[in-house]
Amino acid sequence: xxxxxxxxxxxxxxxxxxxxxxxxxxxxxxxxxxxxxxxxxxxxxxxxxxxxxxxxxxxxxxxxxxxxxxxxxxxxxxxxxxxxxxxxxxxxxxxxxxxxxxxxxxxxxxxxxxxxxxxxxxxxxxxxxxxxxxxxxxxxxxxxxxxxxxxxxxxxxxxxxxxxxxxxxxxxxxxxxxxxxxxxxxxxxxxxxxxxxxxxxxxxxxxxxxxxxxxx
Numbered sequence: 001x002x003x004x005x006x007x008x009x010x011x012x013x014x015x016x017x018x019x020x021x022x023x024x025x026x027x028x029x030x031x032x033x034x035x036x037x038x039x040x041x042x043x044x045x046x047x048x049x050x051x052x053x054x055x056x057x058x059x060x061x062x063x064x065x066x067x068x069x070x071x072x073x074x075x076x077x078x079x080x081x082x083x084x085x086x087x088x089x090x091x092x093x094x095x096x097x098x099x100x101x102x103x104x105x106x107x108x109x110x111x112x113x114x115x116x117x118x119x120x121x122x123x124x125x126x127x128x129x130x131x132x133x134x135x136x137x138x139x140x141x142x143x144x145x146x147x148x149x150x151x152x153x154x155x156x157x158x159x160x161x162x163x164x165x166x167x168x169x170x171x172x173x174x175x176x177x178x179x180x181x182x183x184x185x186x187x188x189x190x191x192x193x194x195x196x197x198x199x200x201x202x203x204x205x206x207x208x209x210x211x212x213x214x215x216x
Contacts (some may be wrong), residue, residue, distance in 0.1 A: 008042045022037055026106065029106075033062045041062060064192075065090070084113075087117035089187050093184050093185055097120060097156060101123045101125055101157065101159065102170055103125050103168060104145075124145045142172070142175055151179035152181075155182045156171070158176070159186075159187055160172075163192060163193055165193060170198050190205060190209050192211075
């Protein structure tokens with residue numbers, strides 16, 4: 001991804017494949033508001049169609065930062081190295097934690113490798129934003145996969161690729177607590193907010209991406 005036009009084109013392709021705007025936000029590592037703007041700017045909707053995106057000609061739209069970590073994601077050796085670094089950030093919390101929770105989609109593969117490094121069980125959580133198109137996301141709900149370990153009143157770590165607004169991480173923390181679990185720490189590749197904690201849970205990141213400037 002080199003410019004906004006590339007993102008608009010990618011958003012159109014994903015929308016034409018039937019992905020929701022929330023899923024598009026997840027795929028492009030942008031906020032839901034940015035994903036909605038990109039889809040609308042492309043001239044298509046988040047439904048299968050034959051339309052293609054046309055160049056926007058400008059870089060307007062919501063203020064956001066796109067994080068492209070595909071150079072890591074496409075190579076298992078690089079992913080392993082990154083997971084080792086992320087696991088090291090969590091190691092300070094001791095050896096008693098026996099569960100790692102990955103936030104789908106991108107957080108799942110990373111969490112798998114982090115769990116291997118920490119020798120914990122693995123759980124995955126699909127957030128509400130994957131169902132989101134428009135309106136109030138609070139009306140939607142996320143789910144834990146039954147194909148992986150249950151929370152079962154356990155202490156755990158949470159793993160994702162990026163924090164954009166913090167909404168998904170906050171939702172995941174609440175969902176874990178609702179199951180009786182206790183998240184001790186979160187770790188991500190990149191944090192766009194520069195947060196140190198969410199809902200009382202410490203947040204670690206390999207990179208903090210901070211926009212410098214003032215709003216127009």
